[in-house]
Amino acid sequence: MAGGNAIRGTRVGAGPIGESERGESAPRRRVSYWCANGHEVRPSFAVDADEPEFWDCPRCGCPAGRDEEQPPAPPRNEPYKTHLAYVKERRSDSDGKAILDEALKRLRERRGE
The missing domain is CATH 1.20.5 (Single alpha-helices involved in coiled-coils or other helix-helix interfaces)
Structure with missing residues (x-):
């Protein structure tokens, strides 16, 4: 005999959800940022959005900039x-x-x- 749970085996957010239910996603573009430790970060932005000058590196926490040859200096502790x-x-x-x-x-x- 079943436990009486009508939605057994499902969870919140489960099921086929696609573009038809969510709507179309905005066109995106990836922008590369480099930190002083040589890590590359590639966040995505909407095509019509302005990208920031700096981005925090998720690996080391240093600021990352758009120029691979001249990344921003790490903050002085x-x-x-x-x-x-x-x-x-x-x-x-x-x-x-x-x-x-x-x-x-x-x-x-x-x-x-």
Whole structure:
């Protein structure tokens, strides 16, 4: 005896669906982009669409350009900086010492020293 499922063996999206049900697809063209690592990416665009100047390479994530001989340079990765490194960029050692002395003075006054 069957399990009572009338649509057994099918799934959403299954079945013959073609141009007659979806409509005609727009005419397409493929455009080549190259990244600094030599990977070629060929996304497709509608014939009447403007293609972008750059495209992200799906293999390495670098930007890819239309010129195979002169691909765009990979982005420069900045090393991770701590909060203290950013503070030291803005303040000199003498500024830091003055701020610390002022904070310690206020703390000692609050404690009654």
